[in-house]
Amino acid sequence: MTSIADKNIVDCFANKIKERKHKQQEAYAEIIDTTAELSRSHGQFVKSAFDAGLKKCDNDEMLLDTFEAFKKDLQHKNALLKEKQHAITGMASDIDQKKIQKDAIIQKIERLKEENVRRKESMMSQFKANKDRLKNLQKYRTAFQENLGMEIRKIRGTAQHVNGEKLQFVFRNINPTDLNSAYVVTLGIREDRVYQIVSSDPALECLPDLERRLQETNNLPAFLASIRKQFISRAR
Known part of the structure; x- marks a missing residue:
């Protein structure tokens, strides 16, 4: 067994310890360098991630602001759309109401036209009847004037229920004391042709x-004869 006091052995052991310590220091240094590199890389990554996150946050805020702007614009457009729809509904209601009024006016106009036609026909019929009656009166005029001393006059004026042309019958030769004295009766035709x-x-x-x-x-001749008799009776 080699003695521990051997100087070579002590030196060899010391060298080995130094060598091991040196290796450990190198390993530590490598670990420290690796840790520092990893720390630097991690710092750069964190900074890059932070910058990216901050940029994304800014982009998200811009996107959120844009979304809010679009949302408000959409709400405004929806409000305008509702107003326009309400206005269109009101206009449609007005159009329907005016169409109803137009139809009512057209119907009223048609009724008035029909009424005017009937009234015109009635007036024409009344005019024809009056014309026929006046024509008949003219036939008796000469005979009345010659035989009864009567004069027929056409007059115009207004009276209750009687308008337009009237006939005035003037009788003479009534009063024996004054044969030229006039006795008058005025006759008209009502709207109902009476x-x-x-x-x-x-x-x-x-x-x-x-x-x-x-x-x-x-x-009419019998009526005039009766009137003449009444005037004669009144005169005598």
């Missing part, structure tokens, strides 16, 4: 009865 006595001079109490009889019989 004879009506407008007035008489002098007034006769029996005029309502004579008028009723004339309206019932439509016999």
Whole structure:
């Protein structure tokens, strides 16, 4: 067994310890360098990630602001759309109402046209009837004037229910003391084509009865004869 006091052995052991310590120091240095490199790399990565995160955060904020702007714009457009839809609904309602009013006016116009046609036909019929009656009166005019001393005058004026042209019958040769004295009865035709006595001079109490009889019989010569008799009776 080699003695521990051998100087070579001590030196060899010391060298080995130094060598091992040197290796450990190198290993530590390598570990430290690797740790430092990893730490530097990690710092760069963290900084890069932080910058990327910050940029992404900024982008997200911009995106959020853009989204909020789009959201507000969409809400505004929806509000405008609702207003326009409400306005369109109101316009449609107005159009429908005006269409109903237009149809009502058209129907009213048609009714008025029909009424005017009926009224025109009625007026034409009444005019024809009046014209025929006046024509018949003209036939008796000469005979009345020659035989009864009567004059027929056409007059115009207004009276209750009687408008337009009227006939005034002037009787003479009534009063024996004054054959030229005039006795007058005015006759018209109502809107319903019925004879009506407008007035008489002098007034006769029996005029309502004579008028009723004339309206019932439509016999104008008999009526005039009765009037003449009443005037003669009144004069005498």
